[in-house]
Structures are given as structure tokens and as C-alpha cells.
Amino acid sequence: MPASSLGVTRLRQARTWFQRASLGQRLALMLVPTLLIVTASELWLTRHDALGAANAAYDRSVLGALKAIDANISTASGGLSVELPYTMFEFFELTASGRVYFRVATSDGLVELGSADLPEPPFALVPGVPAFYDAEYFGEPVRFAAYRRALDLPSAKEDGARSVLVQVGESTKSRQDFTARFVRRAALRDSLVLAALMLATSLGLVAALRPLRRFAREVQARHPEDLTQIEEVAIPADIRPLVSAVNQHMARTKALVTQQRQFLDDASHQLRTHLTTLQMQADYAQREDDPKELKAALEAMRIEIGRVTRTTQQLLALGRSDTASLEFETVDLAELLREVALGLLPMARARHIDLGIAPLALHGPAVADAALLREALGNLVANALAYTPEHGKVTLDARDDEAARWQLSVEDNGPGMSEAELASIGQRFRRGRRAAQGGSGLGLAIAASIAQRHGGGLALGSVNKDGDGHTGLRACIWWPQGPTSTMTAIAPQGPMA
Helix, strand or coil: CHHHHHHHHHHHHHHHHHCCCCCHHHHHHHHHHHHHHHHHHHHHHHHHHHHHHHHHHHHHHHHHHHHHHHHHHECCCCCEEEEECCHHHHHHHHCCCEEEEEEEEEEECCEECCCCCCCCCCCCCCCCCCCEEEEECCCCCEEEEEEEEEEECCCCCCCCCCEEEEEEEECHHHHHHHHHHHHHHHHHHHHHHHHHHHHHHHHHHHHHHHHHHHHHHHHHHHCCCCCCCCCCCCCCCCCCCHHHHHHHHHHHHHHHHHHHHHHHHHHHHHHHHHHHHHHHHHHHHHCCCHHHHHHHHHHHHHHHHHHHHHHHHHHHHHHHHHCCCCCCCCCCHHHHHHHHHHHHHHHHHHHEEEEEECCCCCCEEEEEEHHHHHHHHHHHHHHHHHHCCCCCCCEEEEEEEECCCEEEEEECCCCCCCCCHHECCCEEECCCCCCCCCCCCCCHHHHHHHHHHCCCEEEEEEECCCCCCCEEEEEEEECCCCCCHHCCCCCCCCCCC
């Protein structure tokens, strides 16, 4: 495997491990290198400061020896005499813990005392100003102090430019040993501090994550049907958004479970009624010997099977309208009306009902889930055809109004409904008192559910054309225009005039 591919593979493995790692592992991965870098930087700064302090202290000792030698240089005799402070040198060597070197030399080379081969300063000395520099002497590092000044000779015949150079040096071994001991103590101290910090961080992390583990245990210990809210009083502020999100999810789950339970109860009730009727009709047909009565019983069974088939289809449609994910697309409402009308035209002809489409007032295509919208409109039209008397009239309409809404409506000249019925129609298994026998009361509920999923609602209104009672019903589903992401569930509107 090429090195680049191997590197990519390892990088992906590391990323996968980091994504699956616990919070403690992630924090440790981020904190430990940071603490190590901070400790290493602190040690480097400590060594730098210790070396500077040692150089300053030892340089003062070297400078003291240099000044002591210079103070013992005399020109009173007309020549140059130096009285070396041997006592000071012995003390200096004792404190320096290493070899000490010195040199006194005049600029004319006539006087040379001490170690004549000491390294010269690598830069020009300023007269009267001591200077320090590092050099090697006999294979070991040595710290030197050098000082040059003019000689004050009493004889006028002497050249005033004559000067004397004083050099004092000591091995750097003592200051290096001092710095090493200081850094070792600092490293030991910092290691203990680092260990204490890591231990404190670990304990703090365990304590900080304890509410999260308690929260996890509480959720795991719950009964599968327990969807009550989790108390947020004793929850830390950082975990509270997570608990709030879990509570919201449980609330949605609870609503969905309640909805599904209600759906199952309603479905079982409706299907049980149909199956009981079929069982009774089958028992009756089994006991009947008269061919005419047997044929009538079989016809009744055929009708009941048709009813149970439609009820089952409506229950499935209702379940899908409640839970199916919406797939928004551009919908031609005129074509949608035409498809639904053609699909239900045989039913309209069988009952001699005039099924038509009104002149449309549309300014462009709509945005909706075409399949669910077709289901909703089909139920409205089927209801109108079922409850409108023979030779009646059912009209389909679509428009986009000034309130920035799309509307699909179905109007008939059937028995209509009272104001009290209009307030309750649209609920599941709720039917009007003038409704034909055999219905399940699900058609309007399906239409209302689909409209609400689109962010709209179902509006029902009576149509009183002749002023003498309720002579018709107008059912309208509507949903707002605009981006689908802004569509929210809106309660159905009241009856439409």
C-alpha cells in the first residue's frame, strides 16, 4: 500500500475513533497535550531564568576578582607592579567550584602575568568598561571578564597611550551544575503539579459527567410506555438543552403513540362492526333454503364487503396522511381536478349526478404533495357524490386567493348541514344526521389531516341558494403559498359562507 494511502487510512481511523470516543477521552486527548506543552514551556523558561540568574551571580564574583586585581596594580615606582590578592583567589576558587584563571598584560607586551594564552576578547573593549564573554580554554567552557584601562604613569616621558589589560576567567562547570540542580528541582515540582492537575481534572470530569450518567440511567430504567417529562430542576445548565430536546422528542412520541392507539381503536371498532354484520349475513344465508332469499342475502353481503373494503382503504389513507413524509413538488391544480373528476365520473353517472369543473382562477402552479392532495380531493368528491341526491350537481373549483393561499373546493346541492354539525364534522367517524347509510365518517377527516400536514386546514360551509333551508355544502381545503420549509400546522378555519 502506498504511503499516502496508508496515511489517509490511519487518518480516517483516528477520526472514527475520535467520533466514537467518550467525552472523558475527548477531553483527555485535548487537555493532556496542552498541559504537557505548558509544562515543557514552563521548564524551558525556568532553565532560561535559572541560567540568567546563575550568570548574574557568578559574573559578580568574577567582576569582584577583576576589580581586586585592578586595585592592586600600581605605577608609583615608575614601572608596573601588581600585588595579587591570593586570599581572594582561594576564596573565589572555593565558591566557583572549578578552576580560576587570570592574566595581566600591558599593551606594549613588557608585562605579562598569569596565563599568557588566555583567549582575547572577541570584540574591542571600551576603556574603563568591564566586558564578559564565553570561550574555550583547555577544552572546557570558561566564562571571562576583561577590563582595559590606561596606565597612570608619573613619568612624562611615558606614552600616554599605554594601557593594561586584566582578564579573569572561571570554568562554567559550577554554574552549569547549579542550573541543572535548579531545573531538576523545578522539573520534579512541575511533574508533581502536572500529576495533581491531571488527577484533579479526572476527578472533576467524573463529577461533572455524573449528572449525565444519572440521566442516562434514569432513561434506561424507564418503562417502555413511560413518556413523562424528565425533571430539569437538578440538571446542570450545560445538559439542560439535551434534556429539553429529549423531553420534546418524548412529547412528540407520546402524541404519535396516542394518535396510533386512537387510530387502532377506531379501526378495530369500524372493522369489527362490518365483520359482525358479514358474519350475521353469512349465518342467515347458510340457514336459508329459498333461492330468492339466498340471493338477497348474498347481495347484502356483497354490499357489506364493498363497505368494509372502502372503510379499510380510508383507514389506510388516514394512517398514511398522518404519518407519511411530505414530498413537495409543483402541482398543476387544473390537471389534478381533471384527474379526480375523470376517476369518479362512473360513480357520478351511476347516480345521474352532474359532475363538473368551474372556471378556474389560477395564476400559476401550486406547491404540495400531489399524491396526498389527490387523496384529499378524491375523498371530498366521493363524499359529495354519496350524499347528493340523484340528478344533483357537484362542482369542483381551484384558485389562489388574495390571502396568499391555494384552495381546492367541492360544492354540491345535497342536504347540507346545520351549524352544530358543521362545528363537529371533520372529526374521525363523525357523520351528519342526513348522511347516507354505510359511510364511515373518514372522508372529511382524511382531507382535514392532509390539509393540516400542508400547513392549512379544512373549511366547511353551507350553500343556501334559494333561501329555504340548507340546500348544499361547500368543502374547501387550503394551504399557504410560499417555501415549504415555512409551512406549519395551522388549525382548520371555521365554516365558509
